[in-house]
Amino acid sequence: QKEVEQDPGPLSVPEGAIVSLNCTYSNSAFQYFMWYRQYSRKGPELLMYTYSSGNKEDGRFTAQVDKSSKYISLFIRDSQPSDSATYLCAMTLGSARQLTFGSGTQLTVLP
Amino acid sequence: DAGVTQSPTHLIKTRGQHVTLRCSPISGHKSVSWYQQVLGQGPQFIFQYYEKEERGRGNFPDRFSARQFPNYSSELNVNALLLGDSALYLCASSLGSTGTYNSPLHFGNGTRLTVT
Numbered sequence: 001q002k003e004v005e006q007d008p009g010p011l012s013v014p015e016g017a018i019v020s021l022n023c024t025y026s027n028s029a030f031q032y033f034m035w036y037r038q039y040s041r042k043g044p045e046l047l048m049y050t051y052s053s054g055n056k057e058d059g060r061f062t063a064q065v066d067k068s069s070k071y072i073s074l075f076i077r078d079s080q081p082s083d084s085a086t087y088l089c090a091m092t093l094g095s096a097r098q099l100t101f102g103s104g105t106q107l108t109v110l111p
Numbered sequence: 112d113a114g115v116t117q118s119p120t121h122l123i124k125t126r127g128q129h130v131t132l133r134c135s136p137i138s139g140h141k142s143v144s145w146y147q148q149v150l151g152q153g154p155q156f157i158f159q160y161y162e163k164e165e166r167g168r169g170n171f172p173d174r175f176s177a178r179q180f181p182n183y184s185s186e187l188n189v190n191a192l193l194l195g196d197s198a199l200y201l202c203a204s205s206l207g208s209t210g211t212y213n214s215p216l217h218f219g220n221g222t223r224l225t226v227t
Contacts, residue, residue, distance in 0.1 A: 004153075006153070008151070034215075036218075041220070042220050043115070043201055043203075043218035043219050043220045043221050044154065044201070044218045045218070046215050046216070046217070049215060088153050088154075090153075097142075097144070097159045097161075097166055097167045098144070098156035098159060098167050098169060099146075099154075099156065099216065100156070101153030101154050101155070102153050103151070103152050103153045104151075104152070104153050
């Protein structure tokens with residue numbers, strides 16, 4: 001069993017839709033949670049960074065962490081064609097220096 | 112400001128050969144990490160260097176090695192290449208030694224290695 005599970009998709013939605021992306025994890029020691037966006041042939045770009053359980057909002061993006069369920073989510077409101085990319089969840093232990101990534105969800109927003 | 116730069120962007124090698132990948136971090140960043148991303152998978156941690164010292168190593172064989180230079184740039188070396196080493200190799204830099212809120216990882220666009 002992988003430490004971080006992420007539905008690979010692909011996920012296709014119409015422009016303006018609300019998108020929900022999710023990851024589950026098995027290691028309860030994970031403390032920091034991130035979402036990265038990766039366009040084709042590019043490196044991952046940090047979108048959201050959260051520490052505690054609860055919600056964090058940044059523009060059209062909301063990151064949600066539920067440590068009791070070991071479940072994290074990223075919501076994208078008013079999705080745009082430019083949001084079409086692969087979304088990677090990542091997490092790290094408090095003291096560890098490496099990130100553990102999910103396998104990524106490929107999202108396509110249709111105009 | 113220049114981001115993390117990696118060279119070369121693409122590389123084709125034959126099984127058994129050796130390869131060296133290079134990375135220049137964002138100016139002022141002292142930590143460099145290397146990740147391997149196989150097609151369709153998330154990045155997997157290989158190494159982290161901070162102030163020229165190895166601070167972390169992932170579950171990769173000894174064929175993989177790295178070093179960091181006084182100017183904080185870094186090299187990743189892979190010996191005796193296998194077909195399974197074909198992947199996108201990503202370099203990431205950060206200010207501090209941990210991937211914390213105040214010191215997030217910034218990734219380059221990677222080197223795509225194909226082993227034939």
